Amino acid sequence: MKLYYLPGACSLSPHIVAREAGLDLTLDKVDHASKRTAAGEDFLAVNPKGYVPALRLDDGDVLTEGAVIVQYLADQRPDAGLLPAAGSRARYHVLESLSYIGTELHKTYSPLFNLATPEAVRADRIAYLKRRYGLLEARLAAQPFLHGEQFTVADAYLFTVTRWADYLKLDFSEFPALGAFQQRVAARPAVQAALRAEGLSG
Structure with missing residues (x-):
């Protein structure tokens, strides 16, 4: 998985959650002005909304919106206790x-x-x-x-x-x-x- 982030922005939240869950994560820093990433991607092609965070999954699918991303990450490692069980x-x-x-x-x-x-x-x-x-x-x-x-x-x-x-x-x-x-x-x-x-x- 790759997390597109801006240092200290709201993308820090899923970054923390991924580390708390022990998930492997690649980081790609987004330049706010140019909308280019440190790896050379056009961030607007990744997330047309133009803001972080965005999470590219291993199959290429992209999730956006921090509150959704943290739920996805927590559900990958339910034993970490970062989010109670579905339906509870x-x-x-x-x-x-x-x-x-x-x-x-x-x-x-x-x-x-x-x-x-x-x-x-x-x-x-x-x-x-x-x-x-x-x-x-x-x-x-x-x-x-x-x-x-x-x-x-x-x-x-x-x-x-x-x-x-x-x-x-x-x-x-x-x-x-x-x-x-x-x-x-x-x-x-x-x-x-x-x-x-x-x-x-x-």
């Missing part, structure tokens, strides 16, 4: 978290990366983020991961998007449990390996 209520709760992170957190960060975003809009988006993180703070204050003692695909996604707060210099000091979660996940060997492979600091 526990699985739907993890998928619920994936959806929440994608719609309420991930997309809220997007305008904060755009220098042209008006200051009033930035302030509104930051306030929105903090309200949404407040719900997760309460959960993480009571347990190490979003769904208890077991690290899941939802934790990989939350860790990935929350790293952007540091890059954007957002003050999240009001969320100590979230901060402890970030440190806990960053210390995992698979996460450390993914960060090193992408040239990111742990």
Whole structure:
């Protein structure tokens, strides 16, 4: 399998999941401006949407959308415990978290990366983020991961998007449990390996 990625982008989430699952993965870095990959491919031919992640399977099929890719990867190694069994209520709760992170957190960060975003809009988006993180703070204050003692695909996604707060210099000091979660996940060997492979600091 080949994962098309951009260092530190949302593609870090499936990268972490693949390493947690012990899956063999080839990495191909995408240049955001040119849409060319380090291996010389036209990324738009791989994923016409033009954004990472994309996962090329061994038979040539391509999956896109991070929340789908992490489910596929986790299902390749169910014994890793990254996603509960199909049909179980526990699985739907993890998928619920994936959806929440994608719609309420991930997309809220997007305008904060755009220098042209008006200051009033930035302030509104930051306030929105903090309200949404407040719900997760309460959960993480009571347990190490979003769904208890077991690290899941939802934790990989939350860790990935929350790293952007540091890059954007957002003050999240009001969320100590979230901060402890970030440190806990960053210390995992698979996460450390993914960060090193992408040239990111742990």
